[in-house]
Amino acid sequence: MKKIKVGLGTCGLSAGGELIYNKFKEEIKEKNIDAELCETGCMGMCYEEALVEIEDENESYLYSKVSVDKVGRIVNEHLLNNQPVKNWIIRSKDICTEESFLKYQTKIVLRNCGVIDPTSIAEYIARGGYEAIKNVLKNYSSEEVIEVITKSGLRGRGGAGFLTGIKWKLGLAEKSEKKYIICNADEGDPGAFMDRSVLEGDPHSVLEGMMIAAYAIGSDEGFIYVRAEYPLAIKRLRIALRQIREKGFLGKNIFGTNFNFDVSIKEGAGAFVCGEETALMASIEGRRGIPRLRPPFPSQKGLWGKPTNINNVETYANVPWIILNGWQKYLELGTEKSKGTKVFALAGKIKRTGLVEVPMGITINEIVYKIGGGIKGNKKFKAVQIGGPSGGCIPASMGDLKIDYDEITSTGAIMGSGGLIVLDETTCMVDLAKYFLNFTQLESCGKCTFCRIGTKRMLEILERITEGNGKAGDIELLEDLANKIRSASLCGLGQTAPNPVLTTIKYFREEYDAHIVNKKCPAHNCPSLITYKVVDELCKGCRVCIKACPTGAITGKLKEVHVIDYDLCNRCGKCYDACRLNAIIKD
Amino acid sequence: MEDEIVEEEKLIQHFKVDLINKRHQVGSLIPLLQSAQDSYGYIPEKIIYYISELVNIPPADIYGVITFFAQFRLKPAGKNLIRICEGTACHVNGAKTVLSVLQDELGISKDETTDDGNFTLVSVACLGCCSLAPIMMINDETFGNLNADKIKKALKKFYIEEKLLVET
Numbered sequence: 001m002k003k004i005k006v007g008l009g010t011c012g013l014s015a016g017g018e019l020i021y022n023k024f025k026e027e028i029k030e031k032n033i034d035a036e037l038c039e040t041g042c043m044g045m046c047y048e049e050a051l052v053e054i055e056d057e058n059e060s061y062l063y064s065k066v067s068v069d070k071v072g073r074i075v076n077e078h079l080l081n082n083q084p085v086k087n088w089i090i091r092s093k094d095i096c097t098e099e100s101f102l103k104y105q106t107k108i109v110l111r112n113c114g115v116i117d118p119t120s121i122a123e124y125i126a127r128g129g130y131e132a133i134k135n136v137l138k139n140y141s142s143e144e145v146i147e148v149i150t151k152s153g154l155r156g157r158g159g160a161g162f163l164t165g166i167k168w169k170l171g172l173a174e175k176s177e178k179k180y181i182i183c184n185a186d187e188g189d190p191g192a193f194m195d196r197s198v199l200e201g202d203p204h205s206v207l208e209g210m211m212i213a214a215y216a217i218g219s220d221e222g223f224i225y226v227r228a229e230y231p232l233a234i235k236r237l238r239i240a241l242r243q244i245r246e247k248g249f250l251g252k253n254i255f256g257t258n259f260n261f262d263v264s265i266k267e268g269a270g271a272f273v274c275g276e277e278t279a280l281m282a283s284i285e286g287r288r289g290i291p292r293l294r295p296p297f298p299s300q301k302g303l304w305g306k307p308t309n310i311n312n313v314e315t316y317a318n319v320p321w322i323i324l325n326g327w328q329k330y331l332e333l334g335t336e337k338s339k340g341t342k343v344f345a346l347a348g349k350i351k352r353t354g355l356v357e358v359p360m361g362i363t364i365n366e367i368v369y370k371i372g373g374g375i376k377g378n379k380k381f382k383a384v385q386i387g388g389p390s391g392g393c394i395p396a397s398m399g400d401l402k403i404d405y406d407e408i409t410s411t412g413a414i415m416g417s418g419g420l421i422v423l424d425e426t427t428c429m430v431d432l433a434k435y436f437l438n439f440t441q442l443e444s445c446g447k448c449t450f451c452r453i454g455t456k457r458m459l460e461i462l463e464r465i466t467e468g469n470g471k472a473g474d475i476e477l478l479e480d481l482a483n484k485i486r487s488a489s490l491c492g493l494g495q496t497a498p499n500p501v502l503t504t505i506k507y508f509r510e511e512y513d514a515h516i517v518n519k520k521c522p523a524h525n526c527p528s529l530i531t532y533k534v535v536d537e538l539c540k541g542c543r544v545c546i547k548a549c550p551t552g553a554i555t556g557k558l559k560e561v562h563v564i565d566y567d568l569c570n571r572c573g574k575c576y577d578a579c580r581l582n583a584i585i586k587d
Numbered sequence: 588m589e590d591e592i593v594e595e596e597k598l599i600q601h602f603k604v605d606l607i608n609k610r611h612q613v614g615s616l617i618p619l620l621q622s623a624q625d626s627y628g629y630i631p632e633k634i635i636y637y638i639s640e641l642v643n644i645p646p647a648d649i650y651g652v653i654t655f656f657a658q659f660r661l662k663p664a665g666k667n668l669i670r671i672c673e674g675t676a677c678h679v680n681g682a683k684t685v686l687s688v689l690q691d692e693l694g695i696s697k698d699e700t701t702d703d704g705n706f707t708l709v710s711v712a713c714l715g716c717c718s719l720a721p722i723m724m725i726n727d728e729t730f731g732n733l734n735a736d737k738i739k740k741a742l743k744k745f746y747i748e749e750k751l752l753v754e755t
Contacts, residue, residue, distance in 0.1 A: 014731050046717075046718030077635065115618065192713070196715050269656035286617075435675070
């Protein structure tokens, strides 16, 4: 019997996955075909969505860019006549058009994503699911679990990279009747969707990781704090929780031992700062999500004053794999200080956008060119932005840099949770710094003065630079403010907020100078600094730009070269978009 | 005056039933507020007072929580909610153009509702479909790889659907 898997992660759904799923359902019923239809999570190749995989006993065929009108042919030829539609297939035994996308990846966290049906616990169990926790409960003491995780070198995947084993050890050492486990799924970084995809595609692996952590530190209650913006992840988690409760994997005396554990979901309400652990706990307790001073650390005094262990989604998803495959195997991957793999959300000006999992130590160039297939539209690779609003920009000239916590920190950026945005020559670095600062400034909770007011002042300076009103000394002022915000803010949000500005000044200072001194935006991105010009030789006088111009700034007779009146021009660029002869240029 | 009181009672009664249906845990403020917003599309003032009694937290503190989190609204939204993504990938791929086209087409700015009550325009930090940037969502439907034409088409579709609803 054939099995049809339709990719129904958020990316698949946006590409019309649900309509495709329903169409298959209809056709299968109508034509009375003996096939199993199911959904699956993100397969990683978001750039090829919508994806449909058809499996039989011997082989699997992956169809890309499927649309509703392609379903009929796939059904007729492949399902009914056993003739796969070769032109639409990107991966099978004989065909692999996306080899370089897959070859450089090692899947641990994403081992089941896009492979299993996330709503089926049977499929998770068939792939070794819940074996790790069974094994742990039967054969390991708390200390032994922690020893395995410590030896594996697993570091927290939320951004800061603290050793997970050490964190658990601190949790175990606390003496308390009640301890909590929290899974941080408040993935707030713009441009990051790793945790969402894992929760949507393989929720059980995260739950199993939490169970192992709970056993290790001696906790009996857990919470998953998920962003409200991720409705599908919440839905799939609910299904998964219901399934494991029914099976008796949650509750009292799990697997016949004296281990008790239960998990509930807490929906976030939209605040970036709640990704910070103390703010997150305040939010679960029903208060404004404002961070507090540490120590006491959550492992000492966390949720409702009890010892609490907080890890991120990706960290927990690693845990069952390490238990099952052994810490030695995990240790084989990665660099000296950063072990294992890292999941990245690859996006921006790159040909292949998607979700990738690579061993630590891979270089930026390998990700951009080999996995990502290079820059869209054959533009020039300029930089990667890593770590979201807390991270920074690493220039293309440092493309051979190995991805590893310490190497990235040495550039002034941070690993962060795994958003990797590729930038090309048309991205203005000053504008990008302004974009991130605008974000952190809005999301600052307001507790620390430097973060609340300092980021606002920095934003104002960046605004005036991009508007052409930058002054000599602005860069130094930005640096001064940045250093003060860094040292006088309580939590990670404030301490890292200046990073996007500092790294762009460090690597792209000439762009700042061009804005301030020459009043030019080299990337032709800042509207106030662009002058639109008509190229006389190319203008055929078709009047298209005249119609597009909202301010009446362009004049000229039919078949005569048109002229822009700069007193009236509001630099909106509509003439530039409208001209089909490329006769209008940006200067 | 009397009508108003009746209305108010109805409102609270409705909310109570809703909470029972959802088997709500009393004592957790944020889920309560989320329930209220689910029911009404925003959080009515009366409900704040009601919740205040329920969880024994002063209304001022509840107001503080509501205004802290981006999800909560104190004013009703339009029939259709348009969310523009301002994530990094969308930003470098032209989210600004998306915003300006929508503003031109609808005649409203961010966080405003059209006069006919059909559309409310808001921006969000990231919708997590970065591979389709720039994107927007109208209600639960995602529109990706946007340009001016695609945005106009998407809006038109909703207007036509609205009209159809009136006719049938």
